[in-house]
Amino acid sequence: MKAKHFNYIIAAIVAMLVQWMLQPIIAIGGIGPNFLVIFIIAMALRFGPIPSVWTAFVLGLVNDALTATDLMGLTAFGLAVVGYIAAQFKGHLNKITPILQYVILFLIVCIYYLVNDFIAYQSLDWRFTTILLGHILPASVYTFIMLFFVSSVTQFGEE
Amino acid sequence: MQRIYDFFYRFRAIANLLLVLSFSLLLIFYQDTPQVRFMRGKVMDSAAVLYTPIEWLDTVFTLQYAYEELEKKYITSQIELNRLQALAAENERLRQALGFKQTSLFEVIPANVLSKSGTSLLTSISVDQGAEDGVELLAPVVDANANLVGKVVALGDASSLVQLIHDRNFRVSVREMRTRTIGILGYYDPGVFRIENIPLNTNVAIGDSVVTSGFSDIFPPNIFVGVVQQVDPGVEGYVKSVQVEVATDYHRLEEVFILKKNES
Numbered sequence: 371m372k373a374k375h376f377n378y379i380i381a382a383i384v385a386m387l388v389q390w391m392l393q394p395i396i397a398i399g400g401i402g403p404n405f406l407v408i409f410i411i412a413m414a415l416r417f418g419p420i421p422s423v424w425t426a427f428v429l430g431l432v433n434d435a436l437t438a439t440d441l442m443g444l445t446a447f448g449l450a451v452v453g454y455i456a457a458q459f460k461g462h463l464n465k466i467t468p469i470l471q472y473v474i475l476f477l478i479v480c481i482y483y484l485v486n487d488f489i490a491y492q493s494l495d496w497r498f499t500t501i502l503l504g505h506i507l508p509a510s511v512y513t514f515i516m517l518f519f520v521s522s523v524t525q526f527g528e529e
Numbered sequence: 530m531q532r533i534y535d536f537f538y539r540f541r542a543i544a545n546l547l548l549v550l551s552f553s554l555l556l557i558f559y560q561d562t563p564q565v566r567f568m569r570g571k572v573m574d575s576a577a578v579l580y581t582p583i584e585w586l587d588t589v590f591t592l593q594y595a596y597e598e599l600e601k602k603y604i605t606s607q608i609e610l611n612r613l614q615a616l617a618a619e620n621e622r623l624r625q626a627l628g629f630k631q632t633s634l635f636e637v638i639p640a641n642v643l644s645k646s647g648t649s650l651l652t653s654i655s656v657d658q659g660a661e662d663g664v665e666l667l668a669p670v671v672d673a674n675a676n677l678v679g680k681v682v683a684l685g686d687a688s689s690l691v692q693l694i695h696d697r698n699f700r701v702s703v704r705e706m707r708t709r710t711i712g713i714l715g716y717y718d719p720g721v722f723r724i725e726n727i728p729l730n731t732n733v734a735i736g737d738s739v740v741t742s743g744f745s746d747i748f749p750p751n752i753f754v755g756v757v758q759q760v761d762p763g764v765e766g767y768v769k770s771v772q773v774e775v776a777t778d779y780h781r782l783e784e785v786f787i788l789k790k791n792e793s
Contacts (some may be wrong), residue, residue: 378624387579390580420541427549427552431572435568436653443552443555443556446549446553448551450549451550457542462663507742
């Protein structure tokens with residue numbers, strides 16, 4: 371096993387622990403960043419679609435098992451979609467302007483919450499705007515801010 | 530054959546994605562099977578092992594403070610207990626005089642909170658007591674002040690997952706103490722707990738206490754839930770709804786108590 375693969379396994383465990391322990395502490399009004407999304411985007415940009423999609427599946431399942439969700443498999447579903455979409459930008463992201471890079475990354479984060487929330491909350495007769503403004507947008511912005519911070523510190527992404 | 534192989538090789542990324550999405554959907558649709566529940570229990574136990582050293586460290590640093598707080602609580606509780614014991618004896622005597630049946634009692638299993646997880650609407654905690662400690666599925670859970678916290682929804686051998694009252698799927702039959710009005714409490718809108726469909730002529734007021742009604746197999750009666758925060762007029766004019774401020778502070782939970790039906 372190459373060192374970079376080993377590093378990413380360690381990073382996956384760290385992402386899981388951070389999501390599990392730190393996220394509830396830094397959540398504001400119950401809305402916190404999703405570190406698994408950040409990790410899967412980083413992994414997709416580095417390793418491409420297949421490893422990121424399967425890692426997303428495993429991490430998503432573990433996360434679902436540790437929450438009271440009645441939709442076990444939903445996080446795996448959302449993360450796998452994010453992993454695949456982010457991987458499409460592997461090798462291309464560095465060739466575009468930084469502003470556009472961040473717009474793309476923000477949209478990818480939004481896609482995760484759109485997929486996740488619309489399935490999770492479909493049993494509630496809430497209006498689209500309530501879900502969008504009450505959870506999808508704040509959670510996406512918070513996650514994107516953390517993604518910006520983590521990418522600045524770790525220089526993750528493409529080699 | 531080579532052509533088929535080439536075709537799949539060319540589209541291997543999307544094939545992997547479809548495979549993963551199919552697995553996810555299968556799990557979503559068939560999650561109540563024993564195999565999925567077993568897998569969930571094992572994952573919880575493994576995660577509990579990871580978290581135990583961190584929880585132990587946290588306990589060491591907060592032990593002195595927790596001890597002082599507990600000592601204060603013990604004194605005040607002891608005074609209250611003495612008063613309640615006298616009332617319980619009187620109550621028992623009166624119930625016997627009226628021919629009422631003995632109400633069931635609960636054993637209490639203390640548990641440390643290992644982790645809190647979820648989104649703004651899906652909230653749960655994992656605790657360090659599981660099936661081997663006598664915890665049962667759907668057992669009610671209260672905090673140190675005997676306020677309703679939630680119920681056990683998944684069991685591992687040494688850990689359990691507790692669905693909190695703050696979870697959007699959580700519903701509990703409650704009773705307003707003063708008027709004895711009964712309703713179903715749920716988390717209907719973000720940040721708002723509500724009892725719906727209360728008859729319009731019921732005189733529920735702000736500040737009234739809300740407790741569990743006991744009309745379910747899960748929760749015993751009279752567990753404190755919260756206080757009435759606001760009374761909303763009904764849309765159609767026949768019923769009204771009541772907003773409730775729940776007593777449990779989900780963000781400050783450190784230890785909880787799992788109630789187990791006393792077989793004796």
